[in-house]
Amino acid sequence: MTADGGGVDGGGVDGGVRTAGGAAGGRATSAPIMGSEAEPTLFELSQPGRSSWQLRTTGMPEWDVDELVPADHRRDEPVPLAEVSERDLVGHFTRLSHRQFSVDLGAYPLGSCTMKYNPKLCDTVAGLPGLAGVHPGAPPSLSQGWLQIFVELEEALCEVTGMAAATLQPAAGAAGELTGLLLMRAYHQSRGESRHRVIIPDSAHGTNPASVTLGGYETVTVPSDERGCVDLAALRSVLDTDVAGIMLTNPNTLGLFEEDIEAIAAAIHEVGGLLYYDGANLNAILGVVRPGDMGFDIVHMNLHKTFATPHGGGGPGAGPVAVSRRLVEFLPGPRPVRLPAGATLEYGTMTPARSIGRVHSWHGNALVLARALAYLEVHGGDGLRRVAERAVLNANWIRRRLRDSYDVPFDRPCMHEVVLSAASLRKRYGTKALDVGKRLLEFGFHSPTVYFPLIVDEALMIEPTETESLQTLEALAAALESIAAEAAAGVPLSEAPRTTPVRRVDEARAARSLVPTFDARPL
């Protein structure tokens, strides 16, 4: 049924659907119909005396609260929460969901975030009672299935990255970065060296320098050259034995492969430093080239990007860290391991001799890890290679198609994403990258990443991912071309979008008059 009572169940109601108008057959997957009505907060829906909870019959003695909690600890009134019926609750969150764009609804070409399709199989896996219903404090004898999942995932990730061993504990990419830096620190300390600086290219994600600081190091930024890669001469000029290592993303955040990676690795290793691989862009090179073979010593992966675990509106992710042989003894513990034949159990845990310690309360984001293993098993080695090929093909198709409408600051074959620029549109017509992104929302596509990387003026970073079809790419390109044409025709775009659940929001006001809770709202 449609919201306007369109009449016939499942009967070809076509409201708002945009067709590709490009290649014959197939059609763009982006056709959101989204909730335009503002939704009151749950607190405004509350009616005192209403409720929806139902709890198990227990037969427990019904001691009163004052027989259970000493008076000096007892609260006087219950915590005020909303009081709604289950039906109210369902209506509220369903309507909220209609005000939310998602990968399932349409293409999400958000550069650097790898918003690929998330297989439903993996949702089912994450909901299996044998996985979701297991307490993390259960000993190995009672959690053999989980330990096997961890061991198999670790082995697969090591094969994909060309590394010796991995920790699955870090809960997200940034947690993986910090874990990697602490591994770097432990390695140098074990050699009696105290090094102070970590090198980062100027195109790096902001989390890299923040992680460096929390890892107890100072950041040294090296510039990119005119080809968008690390400036080798500038890099060499900052190298000495005070350098603990370098953090690199390859392909880098411009979507370009660092062609000098062998020379970079040799130079860093020559001064005793380590190479850290930020796995943000690993999707581009699956089965083609491996960080370990490029010379990297530490690799973090974003399973929510490369291995299709859903992004969940901004988390949960998982950020395993794989290392080369000389760093294995420093990995966080306890580590799931396959026990030697003859042991009572097949799988157990062990803590490496010189472990940096725990980086997670338990074993990591286990259900995310299980999803990633299921994804890997569906694809197999060949499938992963196809993922990389199609991702790179799609990005290059977009680059080639849009080079006449937008600036392409580094116009040579890219990897999994392409950075365009609206610099000319802005100069000629006053249309900014932000305007382009906002207008694109009205075509049923999520905006590209805008204004990143910082070294590109008016950047529009597009990562189509491998799971979007040619028809979707054509519709996306056509939308971006028509936006460029609108700019040239003088159509004002600074007020776009108009058809979204809300219009452009006043971010300055949000920060100036902070309202972080319902209770902080001005009366």
Add this chain to the structure above:
Amino acid sequence: MPDYLPHTEDELVQMLTFLGLSSLDELFAAVPEALRLGRGLELADGSPEPDVLARMESLGEANRARSDRLVCFAGGGAYDHEVPPVVRALAGRSEFVTSYTPYQPEVAQGCLQAVFEFQTMVARLAGLPVSNASLYDGANALVEAVNLGVAASGRQTVWVSAGIQPHWRAVLRTFAAGTGHEVLDIPLENGRTGWPMVTSQAADETPGVLVLGYPNYLGCLEDIGAARRICDETGALLVVAADPVAAGLLRSPGECGADVVVGEGQPLGTALSFGGPYLGLFAVAQKHVRRLPGRLVGETVDLEGTRAYVTTLRAREQDIRREKATSNVCTNQTLMAVYAAVQLGWLGTTGLREVALRCARGTRFCREGLWALDGVEPLTGATPTLREFAIRTPIPGRLAIERLADEGYLGGLALADLIGDDGDGSLGGDDAVHGLLIAVTERRTKAEVEGFVRTMDKVVR
């Protein structure tokens, strides 16, 4: 070749032709020949979905501790609470599951408003005015709270009660290697933190942060006021790690003087999940809002004046501050926060109190039953406990867990698995080895607890 890729062979040719290429390999011309893998990845061939699902199901079968097979008395920061179908149905909607960080608020009001509601609920539980959008988990929230406290107080000495979950303390020590914080564990006496005299500390050892559990990991109710007085004397910040379910009955940590309240949000609608993904709860007093780590959603209006939500105070975040940022956390656990918001919406004012009350009743019933057994003793004296408690049994805790599992129970956590065989300065090695930490949630029936007590009596002899 099962996969999720839409390209037909014809389309591949068409696209390559458009690029002036004749093969997919040519896409990788920028990768130096010598570095290329030159072989297939040594992974098993891809399998169709039904095969993969069957295999994952069989791995699930190998987990004997699953809560639909063993009656769960384990806690220690992860609890077997009721998560009703309505919570799973709503929070599991793919709009919440398959979106990302709300960079485009015009099309992300669903997650933004849900998180705004979550922040409101967490702030009310904590008794503080501001909550962030969540962090990775309880331990991560604790690490961030300590970093905030050190930055605000200007002192790197951190007194951490040994009543903080031992794994969290371990995580804190790991990250202190990078920040250089001096983390001191303050032992418990009969289950409560025995803070040292401040006057006996050298000036440069004055704490900048105190961390206290409420209830602590052994289930004991701590005296927040005593910690607050030390903070008032020294200018240290008080971080309280609070259980969000116990909050249904307890005076809020904010009301008792906490500057920062952190917690593990798993009890609010997230399945046990073998430890993750969970979510970290994080609330602060108003004066610390500019130091808040992680994401924060605020209310504002759009250009037509309609109410709208957006991530705010972005100037704190690392994509702007880079190496000057005080936190490297650039995401939160939005999906788990949505679960928590729906769960707290489902429980409502009366339901949260009822869950806490039922936990307390079940805990008392179980505790009294176990204490009556020959050879079983409380490990924290007569100190009041609310929703879990520690006992000592005549046999090693790990052995008790194995035997109880054979009888159909996940009989708690072996203390030795949390603090090691040598104990931790509060509990000696003998108590650690023989100790069990037992939790009782609202899902445990009287009959289950009676059966558990009887079985314990049998297995510890």
